[in-house]
Amino acid sequence: MGNKVNTIGVLTSGGDAPGMNAAVRAVVRTALAKGMKVKGIKRGFAGLLDEEIVDMNARSVSDTIARGGTILYTARCLEFKEEEYQKKGAEICRKHGIDGVVVIGGDGSFQGASKLAKFGINTIGIPGTIDLDIACTDYTIGFDTAVNTAMEAIDKVRDTSTSHERCSIIEVMGRRAGYIALWCGIANGAEEILTYEKYDGNEQRLIDSVLEKKKIGKKHHIIINAEGVGHSYEMAERIEAATGVETRATIIGHIQRGGSPTCKDRVYASAMGAYAVDLLAKGESNRVVAYKHGEFVDFDIQEALAMQKELDDGYIYKISQNLSR
Ligand code: ADP
Ligand code: F6P
Secondary structure (H helix, E strand, C coil): CCCCCCEEEEEECCCCCCCHHHHHHHHHHHHHHCCCEEEEECCHHHHHHCCCEEEECHHHHCCCCCCCCCCCCCCCCHHHHCHHHHHHHHHHHHHCCCCEEEEEECHHHHHHHHHHHHCCCEEEEEEECCCCCCCCCCCCECHHHHHHHHHHHHHHHHHHHHHCCCEEEEEECCCCCCHHHHHHHHHCCCCEEECCCCCCCCHHHHHHHHHHHHHCCCCCEEEEEECCCCCHHHHHHHHHHHHCCCEEEEECHHHHHCCCCCHHHHHHHHHHHHHHHHHHHCCCCCEEEEEECCEEEEEEHHHHHHCCCCCCCCHHHHHHHHHCC
16 A cells, blocks of 8 residues: 555557547546646656656546547557656656556556556556557557457458459557457458467468368458468468469558547546546555456456456357358
8 A cells, every 4th residue: 555645647559549549538637626726647658758747637638538549649658668767757747746647558558557657656557558458458559449449440441352263461559468369250250260379370271261262162261360470462462372262461550559549448438447547546556457257356456467358268269160061
């Protein structure tokens, strides 16, 4: 347990995610409702070190719930991995009267949050990443919007793929995490799902599958490829050469990180923002907010970072094979 908090700082860090603004809004308004003051820290830990700190009131977050991106901006700040800068960050918080900080980001950002806690600032993390790759939680802010954006884009590629009777390799985001690929694989009825975690690199199997599906009358062949596997253009050239089936690659890219958040992202992000302030109000520190088994809970940051989660126990992948017959 840390000390009582009077002034909360809030920052977004790492890759942005739709719904981050809903979380910021909830932090600001919940804190004000509890009689606390709020300061926005711009550009993540980089902005903290540069003292880009502004007072926030209820109007600072007006008209933000439907907006993608983050009104606080975000940054990656390598310096903050060094103790000297972590101590400096904590001192800057004290200088500005900030005694509690809410950090919205991924695992890397939680490391930074934990360091601020170590140097005396009560700190709470909120999971914000489109990748869904935070082990302690079943939900991360932005995944729902991103996966719906990817799904809609893939539907469009599928239309033209069917018309031309082509094979389409569609690359979705997720550097080290195949959740977007796996979910789209089911939602878009893909013939193949390639993820960083599971793909064995056996391209001959993909080639055989394209030929086999053509033989049984399929008019398209959709391969969802996670960014972590990559090389979609080269893969397309090789598959076309080996099968004679025209093959195109599409990389959806950063479209998946933007846009107005879905209802789920707005609601869950709002709940997590409010929950984080409740924790600070109770004097808690070094905790991360999570959604697990249908409820909002919290974990010690270091324990959360040590947790592991499987992309899939094999079930979703297995059913995808039968569903794309
Ligand atoms: P994410 O939060 O999405 O995982 P990053 O891994 O890029 O994104 O981390 C975001 C930021 O968090 C980094 O740029 C850095 O400022 C901070 N950070 C990452 N790892 C650490 C660490 N080990 N110690 C302190 N700060 C860290
Ligand atoms: O972590 C979110 C994410 O969009 C990943 O899916 C992707 O690999 C990475 O960020 C891209 O980051 P950048 O902002 O550097 O393009």
